[in-house]
Amino acid sequence: MDTSRAFRAFFHSAPGLTHLNNAGLSPINIEAEAIVRYWVQRYRAEGMFCNDAYLEGVDQARVQLAKFLDADPGSLAFFQSTANAISQIAFQLQLKAGQEVLMWDQEYGSNLYPWQEACKRSGATLVLAESADEMATPVEKLLKYVTDQTRVIAISWVQFQTGAITDLKALAEFARKRGIWTVIDAFQGIGVLPFSFRELGVDAVVGGAHKWMTSPVGVGYLCIKQDRVREFLPHNVGAYTFGTCEDPTDLTCTPKHDALRFEAGSKQVLEIIALGASAALIERCGIRSIQKTALDLSQDLAEGLRSLGYHVTASNGRKQTSPIVNFSPTEKSPLASHDEVVKTLVAHRVSYARRGPGIRLAPHAHNETADIQRVLKVLGHS
Ligand SMILES: Cc1ncc(COP(=O)(O)O)c(C=O)c1O
Incomplete structure (x- = not known):
């Protein structure tokens, strides 16, 4: 098992929740x-x-x-x-x-x-x-x-x-x-x-x-x-x-x-x-492996949001070097306002934060590809 999958094994979240506000409050690991x-x-x-x-x-x-x-x-x-x-x-x-x-x-x-x-x-x-x-x-x-x-x-x-x-x-x-x-x-x-x-x-x-x-x-x-x-x-x-x-x-x-x-x-x-x-x-579990998993997930999230027409603030360029993703609706995105995005995330039980220019999502290595796919799917529907 790779080390980041080993890390994920230490999180037992309640079903139905998608934890993407890890820059706010992450679920705690089971050793803690x-x-x-x-x-x-x-x-x-x-x-x-x-x-x-x-x-x-x-x-x-x-x-x-x-x-x-x-x-x-x-x-x-x-x-x-x-x-x-x-x-x-x-x-x-x-x-x-x-x-x-x-x-x-x-x-x-x-x-x-x-x-x-x-x-x-x-x-x-x-x-x-x-x-x-x-x-x-x-x-x-x-x-x-x-x-x-x-x-x-x-x-x-x-x-x-x-x-x-x-x-x-x-x-x-x-x-x-x-x-x-x-x-x-x-x-x-x-x-x-x-x-x-x-x-x-x-x-x-x-x-x-x-x-x-x-x-x-x-x-x-x-x-x-x-x-x-x-x-x-x-x-x-x-x-x-x-x-x-x-x-x-x-x-x-x-x-x-x-x-x-x-x-x-x-x-x-x-x-x-x-x-x-x-x-x-x-x-x-290995910090480098944790970093890689979190950055890969955040890259998939940022690219997915851009391809849906959202604007992703590229503070560090378009390659994610921190797992924090901050995005905003545009005239091309399926959801037209920050409020609509928030309502949708709340309805689908995705944790998020409203920060600075837009909405902050922040995947950690305890997330998985399915979490990113789920959020892109709900944000992709008008
Ligand atoms: C950069 C930064 N520093 C500190 C904190 C937390 O500060 P405190 O421990 O005083 O609540 C946060 C988030 O809440 C933060 O984003």
Whole structure:
């Protein structure tokens, strides 16, 4: 069995549903489900007697996710959401009046708003680079906005509306030479596109669980270079900033030296352990094979939509390099308006999102050709 078919075997969806909003909320894999059930049962049966075991479970999840991201476990901090992880950096970097934070003009709110607010509070300037045609996000265009005042470049790797990709390697090389911070929201890429924190060389990456990682909602993470960890203070502070719940309080203690200093207190153990298991599953099934399946399906979907007369936004060109497909009706398409498309998708129980210029569909490797054929069939009828 090829590895992506092996991945599909870990999804047991309810009949009649077509899951094409994986860039929003994917169904979770059955290993994640099983490990959540396992820990719920242990909590019920054992209470405090499983305290050490669940803490070890969190440590193991950190190791699993760090391995998957190609980073050190000490570089990784868990948060409740991506917004929380970004806020940790945005509000603690001590931005100063006159400095600039550079972002694309199409960032998701959980990335945009923490930086916007941090700029407002500090007097720094938020600079929004204008996207290129078809909402493309070429790194060369972004870098034209860099000035001597640029302190941070904070962009998404893969944009949430149309899947536009920015070349992070080129960005990191440019920024490193100038001492500019690179903080990347990679939620829309990690889990379906190969990723190596070590190789990329950006300063920090944030992500979450419930999209391409196919894990339960409720956990975000920050992965940060070790030499950047101590350049700013923890945003939230509690017992775990310094030690564990076992330690006596001590007014002279200092924060941990690694990224764990950013985790203030008790964590979402179930979601974190599930995320570790999901990372291990994706690694076992093979990220390259998962990528190929998802991109092949999205290519078939994009081409099928174009041949039906819909416009597909080609942010990365006509060859799909992210699985996100964003399309709109035209005068040639069987369905004439966005509302009609939405009504049709809802009637046929196809999950979707309305984003930016059109309707977003986003196949993952747990989808199959039959899903794409089904959606093309329903969108092909006037
Ligand atoms: C690029 C991007 N970042 C972050 C998120 C999620 O942010 P949060 O975890 O704060 O809800 C999303 C999607 O919902 C997203 O598309």
